[in-house]
Amino acid sequence: MTATAFLQYCLAGISIGGIYALIAIGYTMVYGILRLINFAHGDIFMMAAYFMIFAMVDFALPWYVSIIIVLAATVILGVVIERVAYKPLRTAPRMSIMISAIGVSYLLQNLATYLFSALPKGYPKIEFLTKSITLGSISTSVVTFITPILTLVFVFLLLQLINHTKIGMAMRAVSKDFETSQLMGIKINRVISFTFVIGCFLAATGSILYFTPRPSVYPLVGSLPGLKCFIAAVFGGIGSIPGAMLGGFVIGLSETFIKAAGYSEFSDVFTFILLIVVLLFKPTGLFGEKITEKV
Amino acid sequence: MTEQKKHKLSILLSIFGVVVLAAALFGVYATTSSSDMLRTVLQLGAIYALVAVSMNLLNGFTGLFSLGQAGFMALGAYVFAIFTIPTAQRPGVYYLYGVADWLANIELPIIPALILAGLICALMAAIIGAPVLRLKSDYFAIATLGFAEIVRIVVGSSPMNRITNGSLGLKLIPKFPSFFFPFIVVGICIFIVWLLINSSYGRAFKAIREDEIAAEAMGINLAKHKQMSFIISSFFGGIGGALMAMYMGAITSTTFNVTLTYNILLIVVIGGMGSLTGSILSSFIVIAAREWWLRFLDQPLWIAGVQIPLFKTGFRMVVFSIILMIVVLFFRKGIMGTKEFNWNFILKRLDQKEKAPVGGEGNE
Numbered sequence: 234m235t236a237t238a239f240l241q242y243c244l245a246g247i248s249i250g251g252i253y254a255l256i257a258i259g260y261t262m263v264y265g266i267l268r269l270i271n272f273a274h275g276d277i278f279m280m281a282a283y284f285m286i287f288a289m290v291d292f293a294l295p296w297y298v299s300i301i302i303v304l305a306a307t308v309i310l311g312v313v314i315e316r317v318a319y320k321p322l323r324t325a326p327r328m329s330i331m332i333s334a335i336g337v338s339y340l341l342q343n344l345a346t347y348l349f350s351a352l353p354k355g356y357p358k359i360e361f362l363t364k365s366i367t368l369g370s371i372s373t374s375v376v377t378f379i380t381p382i383l384t385l386v387f388v389f390l391l392l393q394l395i396n397h398t399k400i401g402m403a404m405r406a407v408s409k410d411f412e413t414s415q416l417m418g419i420k421i422n423r424v425i426s427f428t429f430v431i432g433c434f435l436a437a438t439g440s441i442l443y444f445t446p447r448p449s450v451y452p453l454v455g456s457l458p459g460l461k462c463f464i465a466a467v468f469g470g471i472g473s474i475p476g477a478m479l480g481g482f483v484i485g486l487s488e489t490f491i492k493a494a495g496y497s498e499f500s501d502v503f504t505f506i507l508l509i510v511v512l513l514f515k516p517t518g519l520f521g522e523k524i525t526e527k528v
Numbered sequence: 529m530t531e532q533k534k535h536k537l538s539i540l541l542s543i544f545g546v547v548v549l550a551a552a553l554f555g556v557y558a559t560t561s562s563s564d565m566l567r568t569v570l571q572l573g574a575i576y577a578l579v580a581v582s583m584n585l586l587n588g589f590t591g592l593f594s595l596g597q598a599g600f601m602a603l604g605a606y607v608f609a610i611f612t613i614p615t616a617q618r619p620g621v622y623y624l625y626g627v628a629d630w631l632a633n634i635e636l637p638i639i640p641a642l643i644l645a646g647l648i649c650a651l652m653a654a655i656i657g658a659p660v661l662r663l664k665s666d667y668f669a670i671a672t673l674g675f676a677e678i679v680r681i682v683v684g685s686s687p688m689n690r691i692t693n694g695s696l697g698l699k700l701i702p703k704f705p706s707f708f709f710p711f712i713v714v715g716i717c718i719f720i721v722w723l724l725i726n727s728s729y730g731r732a733f734k735a736i737r738e739d740e741i742a743a744e745a746m747g748i749n750l751a752k753h754k755q756m757s758f759i760i761s762s763f764f765g766g767i768g769g770a771l772m773a774m775y776m777g778a779i780t781s782t783t784f785n786v787t788l789t790y791n792i793l794l795i796v797v798i799g800g801m802g803s804l805t806g807s808i809l810s811s812f813i814v815i816a817a818r819e820w821w822l823r824f825l826d827q828p829l830w831i832a833g834v835q836i837p838l839f840k841t842g843f844r845m846v847v848f849s850i851i852l853m854i855v856v857l858f859f860r861k862g863i864m865g866t867k868e869f870n871w872n873f874i875l876k877r878l879d880q881k882e883k884a885p886v887g888g889e890g891n892e
Contacts, residue, residue, distance in 0.1 A: 268666075270666050270669070270670065318853065318857065321857055321858075322857070325860065327665065327666070328593055328665070328801075329856070329860055331593070331666060331669070332793065332794075332797055332856055333853075333856050333857065335790050335793060335794070336794065336849070336852050336853045336856045337853070338790070339787070339790050339794070339849050339852065340846070340849040340850065340852075340853055342787070343842065343845035343846050343848070343849045344846055344849075346842045346845065347840075347841075347842030347843055347845065347846045348842075350841075350842070351842075453787075456786060460673070460674075460677070460786075463670065464670075464674070467667075467670065498681065498685045498686060499681070499685065501677065501681055502677075502678050502681050502682060505674035505675070505677050505678045506674075506678065508670065508671065508674045509659075509660070509671055509674055509675070512660075512663055512667055512670075512671050513659050513660075513662075513663075516663060516664075516667060
């Protein structure tokens with residue numbers, strides 16, 4: 234492998250890793266607060282892609298308006314899902330709420346098949362993002378280049394929000410102890426909705442960045458990236474935002490290099506093996522907090 | 529009526545019930561043609577019943593939330609298919625890559641192949657169970673889901689071409705030898721699970737589900753019982769997968785994706801986590817609804833010359849998933865909760881009749 238090729242793969246890996254990181258943050262934040270694996274998150278990511286097709290192809294809106302519409306629609310979808318499918322189960326056993334999440338994922342996939350048909354649909358081209366640029370010896374598209382930068386910016390902003398604002402403090406309190414924070418006067422439902430707003434906003438951003446260089450969208454497209462991003466979140470320690478980011482980059486990079494080595498069939502196998510290995514040796518992930526078991 | 533008499537009577541009633549069901553099945557066989565929807569639904573329902581029961585054993589009775597069912601089904605289906613496709617037709621099936629040399633002349637009859645499929649799944653469960661079962665609830669779920677995906681990808685990958693035919697999948701898998709075959713196999717398997725649930729092992733499983741720490745304090749060996757539940761569940765999952773392969777006649781690795789696990793999980797939830805009869809009942813209802821009763825939703829509907837816009841391909845699955853969500857949200861216990869079907873409602877009535885003063889008898 235030449236140095237140029239190596240750099241090329243590195244950039245591609247970091248770029249896809251950045252997208253995984255954006256989605257993984259959604260998983261990790263929801264898990265941190267609700268202790269729920271939001272199985273529907275990958276499908277929200279898929280729905281965001283269809284919203285884009287709707288806005289740009291069916292309504293022929295310019296890209297900057299479309300992006301705003303996609304972000305808004307995805308956030309609304311996420312908050313509605315939380316209100317309808319998760320909120321009634323606040324006091325239910327954890328298994329029930331997880332089953333509800335699986336049900337939502339199933340519903341979204343079937344809904345997408347019904348509304349947009351199971352056939353792949355072309356994703357609109359955003360001229361300014363698909364332009365190719367050359368950096369030294371490597372040539373790439375704008376989107377590949379700005380993805381990791383955008384990811385870092387979002388993670389930085391999110392950390393500022395969580396560590397230095399009132400709602401961020403409320404979020405930290407809720408993730409530490411659900412019931413006590415309720416007793417302290419924190420409006421739990423608002424905090425949870427806000428978590429979903431952030432998660433879905435990032436998923437929508439990730440969706441735009443993910444699909445722009447890819448040709449098509451189909452209803453099951455979200456399930457595998459969804460799983461991978463969850464693994465990224467577990468790898469970094471679920472509940473930790475820098476952890477999710479790191480996990481996303483690690484999975485993106487290793488996937489790209491496995492594909493480059495000619496084992497593209499097994500890139501997903503590697504991700505799942507990574508998951509099982511991490512769970513066995515460090516179940517709380519790299520930056521996760523240790524949980525003690527109480528009777 | 530004494531307890532003993534009640535017990536005897538309920539066994540008699542159960543035998544009677546099985547006979548009635550068998551007669552009904554025979555009636556269906558005698559009165560319908562081989563392509564009838566009712567036959568399809570009953571066969572597929574029976575297969576799903578077995579898989580749902582095996583999942584329920586793990587998720588509902590032992591409280592281990594596993595999402596690996598599709599992986600074990602894939603393993604079972606492939607093991608079964610590899611050993612039962614007639615040797616004469618193998619060159620045709622493996623037309624692109626050729627069949628592996630050691631495999632070319634091995635052909636097993638159906639029953640031993642079914643058992644082999646189950647055993648290999650059980651072995652796999654034993655291997656991955658030891659590490660994976662140490663994980664807590666949702667981590668266990670995601671690890672088993674990961675395992676299922678690994679199985680699916682490996683089975684369909686190119687290094688396995690000469691064994692599993694890679695991404696092309698396998699076809700010409702022997703069909704059911706008779707209409708009754710799946711019902712007999714499923715019946716026997718579920719009966720074994722029922723015996724297990726009502727044994728001391730079954731009670732230990734339920735104790736683990738209710739409270740792991742308390743169960744351990746009562747002297748239940750957690751690791752051993754979890755492992756056992758996992759292995760047995762996988763064994764029957766494998767047999768279910770093999771039956772599925774027989775039913776379909778052709779399989780590819782994409783048949784056994786995550787959606788299949790979700791389908792089975794939702795059947796278990798609708799039937800009631802922790803109820804065998806609930807799982808069986810809901811399998812038939814869900815399959816009949818999905819494959820048969822709700823079919824009309826996919827057809828364009830015309831009322832008085834106006835086409836109702838909602839009805840088109842895919843609407844059936846949307847309605848179906850909304851029904852599922854309603855069950856999950858508002859009827860969390862499902863059809864049966866953790867109760868089992870029993871004959872008490874008849875026995876009670878008999879009891880009352882006996883107790884009611886019977887004119888004349890005591891007065892003379």
